[in-house]
Amino acid sequence: MAILRGDDPEAIRRAAEVIRRGGVVAFPTETVYGLGADAFNARAVALIFELKGRPRFDPLIVHVADPEDVKRLWQEVDSRARKLMERFWPGPLTLVLPKRAEVPDIVTAGLGTVAVRMPAHPVALALIREAETPVAAPSANPFGRLSPTTAEHVLQGLGERVEVILDGGRCPVGVESTVLALDGEPRLLRPGGVPVEQIEEVIGPVKKDLRPTRPEAPGGLPRHYSPRTPLRLLQRGEEIPRGLKVGLLAFKTPREGFVRVEVLSPSGDLREAAARLFEALHRLDSAGLDLILAESVPEEGLGLAIMDRLRRASQAVDKSQRRER
Ligand code: TXA
Numbered sequence: 001m002a003i004l005r006g007d008d009p010e011a012i013r014r015a016a017e018v019i020r021r022g023g024v025v026a027f028p029t030e031t032v033y034g035l036g037a038d039a040f041n042a043r044a045v046a047l048i049f050e051l052k053g054r055p056r057f058d059p060l061i062v063h064v065a066d067p068e069d070v071k072r073l074w075q076e077v078d079s080r081a082r083k084l085m086e087r088f089w090p091g092p093l094t095l096v097l098p099k100r101a102e103v104p105d106i107v108t109a110g111l112g113t114v115a116v117r118m119p120a121h122p123v124a125l126a127l128i129r130e131a132e133t134p135v136a137a138p139s140a141n142p143f144g145r146l147s148p149t150t151a152e153h154v155l156q157g158l159g160e161r162v163e164v165i166l167d168g169g170r171c172p173v174g175v176e177s178t179v180l181a182l183d184g185e186p187r188l189l190r191p192g193g194v195p196v197e198q199i200e201e202v203i204g205p206v207k208k209d210l211r212p213t214r215p216e217a218p219g220g221l222p223r224h225y226s227p228r229t230p231l232r233l234l235q236r237g238e239e240i241p242r243g244l245k246v247g248l249l250a251f252k253t254p255r256e257g258f259v260r261v262e263v264l265s266p267s268g269d270l271r272e273a274a275a276r277l278f279e280a281l282h283r284l285d286s287a288g289l290d291l292i293l294a295e296s297v298p299e300e301g302l303g304l305a306i307m308d309r310l311r312r313a314s315q316a317v318d319k320s321q322r323r324e325r
């Protein structure tokens, strides 16, 4: 296993070589770190599922370095997709459209659609260009756990199992991409780095039915993005439970009485809060706490993605289910 500097062209060449010969590489994007393989190599993609312990029914996002490359993946680029790509790519917006037959079934979990995005991160773009193939990549964490926003998180989560980790520092957006289905009426499958309000400015109304167990977007599984430490949302006026070591994930202002407090954004800026979310949760999770209480944030802009992750992290689950993930 090697951690290489993402800004070193020689490191990019080495990592791209790993991808070309069917291996797996962890790399930074503007949202979270990804665990990537050649999207057209089914065996390489199978390795991603193995390393993450991810169920095969959960499809992957394919990353491109040039909007033109979608032609190798989608049957057709409709006018809505075209407009959204012009406005938001490169960036944290993933679009789901009918796939070409050449895209291996393992990438899409057998679905007739494939999710694609062009990341806005120089290291990710350099890697995909140098590998000369679209790169299928989920977030670089064990399935169901907190997403990684630093190379250190990747190392802690997947450790020696990854051949190469490209280190690009902190991910500036900090929450995963927005996933939007365009194989019919536009449907929000996962809130993320591009606020849905901005998408609606470009293509009009988007369906936002985010019920937790839609099988078509297992990122929508009820419990996901979870710390090991139990987490729940702090209720208004709630007393801190006695006799437990309790940590607080605060939005703007720290509070007394907690063993450990992480503040997301002292100025109340939702973008800053999103950028710090997973890092703050990773720190709370390694602080030896019995419980993490999380304050709610306003559900607008990036707040929708933050609350989605916090709700999923807080879903109670029995032990057998927890072991599965
Ligand atoms: O920001 C991101 O999107 C990061 C970085 C690495 O790009 N990737 C990421 O991948 O979050 P992952 O695998 O953790 O989440 C992918 C989400 C899942 O919720 C999955 O179910 C959904 O995208 N998805 C992928 N392909 C799909 C498809 N064909 N139809 C519906 N949902 C799909």
Ligand code: MG
Binding pocket: 138, 139, 147, 219
């Ligand atoms: Mg993930």
